[in-house]
C-alpha cells in the first residue's frame with residue numbers, strides 16, 4: 001500500500017481513539033500533529049492539553065496498537081507532547097499565566113497549604129511551568145513548607161518584583177514582605193493593596209499553572225481575588241469531619257456565587273494506612289468529601305491519607321513530593337495533580353465548545 005493510502009487509514013484509526021475526559025476523538029481535538037510516513041514507517045506527535053494528563057500512557061498505547069494493526073505499517077513512533085492551553089484570553093492581569101488554580105478551604109488546619117504546595121510541586125514535576133502564590137496573608141506558611149528563607153523579593157524596576165524560586169517552582173508569599181517571625185498587621189483596605197501587588201507587580205514570566213493558596217474561609221481576600229484575578233478553577237480542601245464539611249460547603253457556594261468553575265473537592269487526612277497490617281483506618285468517618293462532591297455535582301478529586309512524613313516534610317521545608325517522590329503520599333499528590341489538570345482541560349473544552357472542530361491537514365496533497 002502507498003504511504004498516501006496508509007496515512008488515510010492512520011487518520012481513520014486515530015479517529016477511533018477518544019480522550020476519556022473530553023469525550024472526543026484525538027483527531028477532532030487537534031491533538032495529532034507532525035505526521036510523517038516513510039515506506040510504512042509511521043511517526044506522529046500526540047499533543048495533549050497538559051503534561052500532567054493521567055491517561056497519557058494509555059492513549060499512547062492505544063494509538064500505537066491501532067496504527068500497528070494497519071496493513072502496510074512496518075513501524076510506529078508515537079511522541080507524546082503537551083501544550084497547556086490558556087483560559088481567559090485577553091485578561092489585563094497576569095497575561096503570561098495560562099491557568100490560575102485557587103486552592104481554598106472552609107476552615108484552617110485542614111491541610112490546604114500542604115495540598116497547595118504538593119499540588120504545585122507535582123504539576124511542575126510533569127514539566128509544566130508552575131507558580132505558587134501564598135495569599136494566606138495572616139498565616140503564610142508556604143516558605144516554611146518549601147524551605148525558602150525569608151528574604152525580601154528582588155525588584156526588577158517599575159515597582160515590580162521577581163518571585164523566589166525553589167526546585168523550578170516560582171513562589172510569592174506575604175511572608176517575604178515581613179521580618180521573620182513578625183506578624184503582618186493589616187487593616188482591611190491594606191489587604192486589597194497586597195493582593196493587587198501580587199496580581200500586578202510580580203514578574204511571573206510564562207506560567208502554565210499558577211496555584212493560589214487562599215486564606216481559609218470566605219472573607220475579604222478570597223472575594224478580592226476571585227473578583228480581580230481571572231481564576232480558571234477552584235479546588236476545595238476538606239477533612240472528613242462534619243465541622244470541616246459544613247465550612248467546606250460554604251467555600252463551594254462562594255465559588256458558585258462568583259461563577260468560578262469548581263474543579264473539585266479533595267479530602268485530606270482521610271485515613272491512616274497501617275504499615276504493620278496493611279489496613280486502612282478511617283479515623284474521622286468515611287465518605288464525607290465524596291458526599292459533598294455528589295451533593296454539589298462537582299468532581300471528587302480523591303483522598304489524601306494522614307501520614308507522619310507529610311507533616312514532617314511540611315515542618316522541615318521538604319515536601320514529600322520533592323523529598324520522597326516514590327512514597328505513596330507523593331503518588332497521591334501526583335494523582336491529584338493529574339485530576340486537577342484534567343478537570344481544567346474539561347472546563348476549557350466546555351468554554352471553547354462553540355469554536356469549530358479542528359480538521360486534520362493531510363501531509364499528502366494530490
Ligand code: ADP
Pocket residue numbers: 105107108109110111112113114115141216268269304305306307308310311312314315
Ligand atoms: P491549612 O493550610 O489548612 O491551615 P496546613 O496545610 O498548614 O493547613 O496543615 C496543617 C498541619 O497539618 C500541618 O502541620 C501539616 O503538615 C499537617 N498536615 C496536612 N496534611 C497532612 C496529612 N495528609 N498528613 C499528615 N499531616 C498533614
